[in-house]
Amino acid sequence: MNKLTVSTSPHIQTKVTTSRIMADVIIALSLPAIASVVLYGLPALLIIVTCVGSAIISELLFNLATKRQQTVGDLSAAVTGLILALSLPADVKVWQCVVGSAFAIVVVKCLFGGLGHNFANPAATGRIFLFLAFAEAGGGVSTRFMNEAELVTSATPLELLKTSTFEGLPSLLDMFLGNRAGAIGEGCILAILIGFVWLVARRVIKWETPVIYVGTVFLLSLIVKGDLEFAIYQVMAGGLVYAAVFMATDYVTTPINRAGRAVFALGCGVITVLIRLFGSYPGGVSFAILIMNILSPYIERLCRRRPLGGVKNDKK
C-alpha cells in the first residue's frame, strides 16, 4: 500500500524533443540537398558543408564566449545552416557562406537569446543579408545539364518572367525537376514536395502554411495576369515552394494557432506577389517571410482564441 508516489504535474510527457524535430527537418532537407549536388556538382556540396559547419561553429563559439549553456546538440544550428545553404546560388564564394551563416546564427538568433527567442527566421534573414551584401548571392547559375555542363551565371526563370517575353523559359518538366538557373536547393520541386510530405506525416509541420502560401501566390498571379501558364511558372520559379515548406513553417517566428498561421501564409503570398510583379527585385520570398515574421506577434494577438463568454476587449 505504500508504493504510491506523489509527484507534481506534468505526469504525461511526450517523446518529441527539439533535436528529434530538427532531425526530421534534416531528413526532409536531405533530398533537396542530394538533388542540388546532382544538379550543380561539387560547388553545391562545398556550399552545404561550409554553411552547416560555420553555423554550428558560430553557435558553439558564441555560447562559449557568453558562457551560456551549449545548445549545439539540439541540431537547430545545423538546420539553419542547411536551409541557408540550399537557398544560395552555386557561384557564391566560400567566405561569403561563412559570413552569412555566422550572421544568421549570431546576430539573428543568439543575440536575441537563442532558439525560441529570435523574432525573425535566421535562414531567411541570413539569405537577405547575403543578397544585399553580395551581388553573387542574388543571381542564378545554370545547372550541369544546361549550357554544355558549364556552371555559368544566367537569368533565372523569375528574371525571365519579369521581361514578360517568356523567351528561354525552361519547360514545365525541367522546372519541376530543377533543371533551371537559380539557387542550388530550391530548384527541384519534386524533392521539396517529398520532404514536405515527410514533415507532414511526421507531424513536424502543419500542411496549411505552405499550401495557403503557394495557393495565394498562384491565385493572385492568375488574377493579375489572367494567364494560367504564367501562374504555374510563378509558383515553380524562385524559392517559393522551398521557402513555403522550410522557412514559413518555423515554429518560433510564425503564429501558433491555425487561424494565425493562415493569416501569416496569406500575408506572405500577397507580399511575394507584390514584390515579384511590381517591385524592382525579381524575387521577394525571403523579404515576404521576414516582413510577416515581424508582424507575427500582432497576428497572434488578433487570432488569440478567447474563452467562451470571455470579455471581448482584453485591454486592462
Place this chain on the structure above:
Amino acid sequence: MKNSKLMILLRGIIMENPVLILVLGTCPTLAVTTSLKSAFYMGIAATAVLVCSNAVISALRNIIPDTVRIPCYIVIIASFVTVVQMLLEAHLPEAYEMLGVYLALIVVNCIILGRAEMYARKNNVINSILDGIGMGLGFLLALMLMALIREVLGAGSFWGYSIPFLENYKISVLAQAPGGFLVFGILIAVMNKLTEKRGGVKRKSFSCDGCPSAHLCNKTSCNELTELAANDGEGEVKADD
C-alpha cells in the same frame, strides 16, 4: 557641486554617451558613418556647435523666459550652425560637400537641444562648456567607432585609402542603410553590457532608476511621465530626432 569638473567632462564619453546610451542624434549617426572622414567632420562640427550653444544658453539662462525657451534655443543653435557652415565652406570645402544637408541638420540634432534643455539651462557657463565638450567628444567617438566598423568591413578602406587584403572581402551591406542600423543596434547592445557591470543600471523598465539623466532632472516630471507611459501601456519611451 556634487560632481567634480572632471566628472562633468568625462560623463559624456562613456556612462552617458549621447549616441549609445542616451540614443540621441540617431539621424546623423546613421547617415554620416559610411566613412571615417565624414564621421570625423560631423563630430567636430557638432561638438563646436554644442560647446558654443551650451555656453550661450547657460549665460542667458536667467534672461530667456521659460515659456518660449525652445524657440530661443533653436535661434541660438541655428546661428552657430550657420557660422560653422560658412567656416567649413570657406576653409574645408571637402567636408562641406561631404556632409551636405546633414551639416544644416545639426540645428535639429537632439543632442544639442537635449543638452540645452537638460543641462545648460540649469548650470553655470563653465560647467556647461565642460558638458558640451564631453558630450561632443562622446558623439565624435561613437561616430568614429561606427564609421570604423562600417568603412573597414563595408568598403574595405580606411580614411579613404583601400586596405590591400580586405578590399576583396568587403561586405557592402554594412555601408548601406540596413548595415547602419545593424551596427548601431549591436554597438548599443555591447555598450549596455559593458556599462551594466560598472555600476550601471538595467534599462529594461522605464523609470528614474534606469534613466542615465536621472541625476539632472527633477524627479516629479519623470514620475508623471512614468504614469503617462503606464496608462498608454507602453513600456519604453523612444527617443527620436
